[in-house]
Amino acid sequence: MTDSVRKPIANLDETRALVTASLQGRYRRERIFQAAGVVAVLLSVGFVLFFFTSIVGKGYSAFSQTYIKLDIYFDPAVIDPRGTRAVEDLSGANYAALVKDALQGLFPKVTGRSSTRELRRIISNGAAYALQDMTVADPRLIGSRRSLWVLADDEIDMYMKGNVDVELDSDRRKVSDEQIAWVEQLREDERIELRFNSTFFTAGDSRDPELSGIWAAAKGSLFMLLICMGLAFPLGVAAAIYLEEFAPRNRWVDLIEVNINNLAAVPSIVFGLLGLSVFINFLGLPRSAPLVGGLVLALMTLPTVIIASRSAITAVPPSIREAALGLGASRVQTVSHHVLPLALPGMLTGAILGLARALGETAPLLMIGMVAFIVEAPNTPLDPSSALPVQIYLWADSPERAFVERTSAAILVLLGFLLVMNASAVWLRTKFERRW
């Protein structure tokens, strides 16, 4: 140590003065940093609030639906002219005529072709199907007269919810002046009202907004999630355990690790293409099936689950492993008795967050044909089905005004799903988390 770098100690007062002088700048930087943080938080909270008020404001009205009370006469001459009471005869009958007659009875003064057609249009096409279902279920109705609440048309529904601008010229809106007069008359007679829209939760897709619902899409999503969870979680956890606890450190394992991390960042539509070529074209699985959707989403979620599980395993202190090994536990015993129970909450959290992402995924599902128009809810994972985000995408594309509120309502349902999943992730973590 010939060239000394040591200098004489600086004067103490000088040092203090320097420290004091630097204090102000340090505090200022701290205040700026904190202010920037607060601004960032406020901005994000503001955006989230805006997003929610917008969605809820648009969507809440879809949970109610306009119904009109009609006095239906189940005319035997229309429903069952041959008097057989056979199901084929009953289901083939012209129930729209019953609705028409009931309307005619309410508004006897309406005559003329175009006016009667306008009048008929205030009732949904679904009303006739509802009457048909009622009659087939209970043929004793035939010949009786009942007061029934039937679905109104979606445009009337929009008018009732105040979404029609009556100031506009009659030919620039879908609800005519005549129809408005009838609705107002019905309102006076207390024959029209907004009721809870159960159709939205029980029906599949439909060309008529008032008959459409999310059940088919929700069921498809549910099937896909179950398949995705059932595949991605055990596979991901097993892969993570192998990579963390058993795999030798060599170039191949490094390569696999890098690729897993890269796969997590691959755009989801690529997984859709993969599913299309492997599951549909090569393995010949049916198109639009939740099974294929679940498989694709499982592939997409797998890297996320592996990464989350690996970090959960790494977070288990090595001293626990040493303790178990030192007692003579085998490696498998060490993992299954000690590492896995401690890592499980983290693994579950990661898996559920991965699933939540999969639930909201649309792009890969478009590639495997899940963008179809699905009326019937799937009964098995092999039936053609839709998914919640795809349904939202389809409705957002529809021209009818009533689909706008349904789009927002479907988004609300999807958000509800996500909220439940994230809440369960938090709950699982707190429930199973152990401290050491």
Next chain:
Amino acid sequence: MPLGSKQAGFIGNNESDLKDVQLGKRVVSSTDQIGEFEAFATVGEATVDDPIISIRHCNVHYGDTHAIKDVSLDIARNEVISMIGPSGCGKSTFIRCLNRMNDTIETARVDGEIRLDGDSIYAKEVDPVLLRARVGMVFQKPNPFPKSVYENVAYGPRIHGLARSRAELDDIVFSSLDRAGLYSEVKSRLEEPGTALSGGQQQRLCIARTIAVNPEVILMDEPCSALDPIATAKIEDLIEELRENFSIAIVTHSMQQAARVSQRTAYFHMGHLIEVGATDKVFTNPVHRLTEDYVTGRIG
């Protein structure tokens, strides 16, 4: 200014300290002429009659690092042997060879011969799981499982199938806790998590957990370094009692502790076993220059 003058004095001391610190290095350079092997050849009585563990020409490599260099040592039955030496001298690595804990480190390679009761423990047919049931280990930081006190002690007997019934298991657990001097303190809290105990209690719980498997040898890797003096004293008393039934190899940074608990002491330096002998002799009348430097506080 008092502070300034104090610092000046400190600088002066520091320079002479530096010289002392370099002593170790100087020994190396001066013995280079004799050759490294001879300079670091073990002095003292490394072998004993009828050892429980005998180590011959043990070498450990971590990748390119040669961590243990040609160490030969016997551990006698019912003795406490302490391993001392400066940080990084390989004493922990050395005792981790004795229950093959180094197997868990992928880059570690152990050469040489280590025999437990005459049988080589690195032979192909030896199951490390069985070996670790015979050679237990207590670690530096208390590491109870995040389970109840009872489950902590019961885990070993359970995986090895030592108890045929719940009553037998209870017997093993209670007597192990008792032998670790912990039973009276925890008998009302057996279902509480082991991690809720105090540091010293946790370490005794780890000792109870180790002796529940009824090993022949217990390795202790600085068992008291995370504990306060009172807890340390309890562990030291415990080690003295355990010697009746077990052989104990203990790594320690505290020379006082080595002097208090062990019958023999081994001094390690840069991977070499420098000197081994009766504890009082190593501390009062060391033969090797390096040992003398260490026990008199000049290096380490």
